[in-house]
Amino acid sequence: MKKHLYLLALSIVTSLLLTSCNNNNISNSTDKPQNVILLIGDGMSTTQICSAMLAMDKNTIFEQFSVSGLVKTRSKSHKITDSAAGGTAIATGHKTNNGMIGMNSDSIPVPSILEILSDQGLKTGVIATSYITHATPASFVAKNINRNKYEEIANDFANCEKVDLLIGGGRKHFNKRSDSLNLIEKMQNNGWHYYDTLINIDSNLEKIFILADENHLPAYPQRGNFLPEATSLALKNLENKNGFFLMVEGSQIDFACHNNDSTYLVNEMIDFDNTIKVALDYAKVNKNTLVIVTADHETGGLSIVDPEGRYTKTDLHFSTGSHSPLLVPIFAFGPGANNFTGIMDNTDIMKKIISIM
Ligand code: MG
Ligand code: ZN
Numbered sequence: 001m002k003k004h005l006y007l008l009a010l011s012i013v014t015s016l017l018l019t020s021c022n023n024n025n026i027s028n029s030t031d032k033p034q035n036v037i038l039l040i041g042d043g044m045s046t047t048q049i050c051s052a053m054l055a056m057d058k059n060t061i062f063e064q065f066s067v068s069g070l071v072k073t074r075s076k077s078h079k080i081t082d083s084a085a086g087g088t089a090i091a092t093g094h095k096t097n098n099g100m101i102g103m104n105s106d107s108i109p110v111p112s113i114l115e116i117l118s119d120q121g122l123k124t125g126v127i128a129t130s131y132i133t134h135a136t137p138a139s140f141v142a143k144n145i146n147r148n149k150y151e152e153i154a155n156d157f158a159n160c161e162k163v164d165l166l167i168g169g170g171r172k173h174f175n176k177r178s179d180s181l182n183l184i185e186k187m188q189n190n191g192w193h194y195y196d197t198l199i200n201i202d203s204n205l206e207k208i209f210i211l212a213d214e215n216h217l218p219a220y221p222q223r224g225n226f227l228p229e230a231t232s233l234a235l236k237n238l239e240n241k242n243g244f245f246l247m248v249e250g251s252q253i254d255f256a257c258h259n260n261d262s263t264y265l266v267n268e269m270i271d272f273d274n275t276i277k278v279a280l281d282y283a284k285v286n287k288n289t290l291v292i293v294t295a296d297h298e299t300g301g302l303s304i305v306d307p308e309g310r311y312t313k314t315d316l317h318f319s320t321g322s323h324s325p326l327l328v329p330i331f332a333f334g335p336g337a338n339n340f341t342g343i344m345d346n347t348d349i350m351k352k353i354i355s356i357m
Contacts, residue, residue, distance in 0.1 A: 031335030033290035034243035036117070036353055037235075037279040040090065041272050042083055042136055043254030043299030045326045050304055051262070052269035054314050061276045065293070065331035069341045071349070073297045073328055076105040080325045081346075083254065084147040086296030087139030089346040091247075093354075101135060101153065102143040109143035113350040114245055117357070118162035123244040125234045126163060129217045129227055130251035131170025133157065136296060140247050151177050158183040158190075164206070165237055165246075167230045169213035171196065176214075184211070198229055203236035219252060219264055220271035227275045235282050243288070248275060257300030260318035265302075283334045290336050290356075294349065295328035 041048070053060050062068075075085035077097035088096045091112040094104040104110050114124045128137040133153040138144070141163055142156035154173040157166065174183040188194050192209040195201055201208065210230070217223045231248050238244035250272035256264035276293055283289040301319030306312060330349065332340035336356035344352075 031288075032356060033335045034288035035239075035283075035286065035290070036243075036245045036357070037248065037283070037289065037291045038090075038113075038246070038353075039248045039250070039272075039276055039279060039291070039293045040087075040136055041250040041253050041269075041293070041295045042130075043257045043297065043323070044250065044269075044272070044295040045298035045302070045324075045328045047302040047304055048253060048257070048265065048269060048298070049329065051266055051302070051316055052273060054304070055266040056270060056273070061273045061280060062293070062329075062331055064280060065291075065333045065337075067332040067337040067341050069330045069332075070327040070343045071294055071330050072343065072345050073295075074325060080323050081297050082147075082323065083135035083296050084139065086346060087136040090294070090296060090349050091139040093347045093350045095347055099147050100145055101138045101147050102141075103145060107145055112140045113353060114140040114247065115162045116354060117243075117245040118164075120357070121242040123164045123238045123240055123242070124162060125165030125238050125244070125246045126168070127165075127227070127230045127234060127247070128168040128249040128251045129220075129223065130168065130249070130255075131173065131216060132166055132168030132211065133170045133173045134168075134216075134251065136249045136251065137168060137247070151179070154183055158187050165208050165234050167198070167208075167210040167212070167234065169211065169215055169217045171211035172214045174211060184209075198226060198233065201233055203233055205237070208233075208237055216252070216255070219255075220267045225271075225274065227271055228278045231275050231278045235278070239286075248279070250275065254299045257298075257302060257318065258321055260300060260321060262316040265300075265316070280333060288335060290332065290334040290353070292330065292332050292340065292349070292353070294330040296346070298324045298326040298328060300324070301326075 075081035076095040082098040085098045092110045096105045118124045126137045133150045135147045138153045142153040150173045192207045193205045195210045253268045283291045301324040303317045339352045
């Protein structure tokens, strides 16, 4: 019975998502985007979005996207991916083994979309509410066979010449290291403007680097509007005549689902919704901007049921403390958005973006 309700709820949500996203227009598949904003909700599939729809007393931002589709998430090594292989697939277009960052399954480093677009003259940025060295943001900048080698991954961030803006947590991997190096000082010597808070930053500075916590940032709402404000700062900072690529991660949707914590999940989804709104509002004004929202995998095997079967109230139920193999949604808005419909592989996302730039 429980399984039956879960499947029913899933099919209703999926069909709602696929039919409710056609009322906005704007996208024109023949147009080339100059700017790309890629937002990744770590661990977010349709049930996580539905939990926000049910909890928020207004329409979610997802309903304003002109195009939606679905993404297959398995990794090279496993039917259920982790965030390293999932992030690497989205960032580089290569399937790899769970645990690996920025490398293919033969352990060969491969370029990320951030690096490719930087080489084409775009400015680039990465934002997360986890360690900046955590798997998802690391997949765009670092190369490592082991996602847990945080200090090595921090070296890659410090040495990367292809990124212009970094905002997140994980300060300890830069200045409290087993090798006693201070990568923050090293980066400052290389022209980076470093801050430990988002407050009062001059958005006109080149090379902004903000590590706002030793560890992961606090959960929402304890961290305030950090993610939407960081996104707003990044859009001001990165805007230039050659265009930009910005990756923004709702990192802690995944943490909430690992914890099977419904309140934490809904709060993180509200924060991610607010963050997507910043990106979408920018793209509505700056029509050369493509906004993509997707996920690396689902976390928690989340279902939404009424335990009394009356369909009058909703309970969130997690079936695992780990990841699941569910399809995840992708939403697109702006020039080229029409390319992101149907069912695609996670490795197709960056290939599609590169092909329309
Ligand atoms: Mg992540
Ligand atoms: Zn996870």
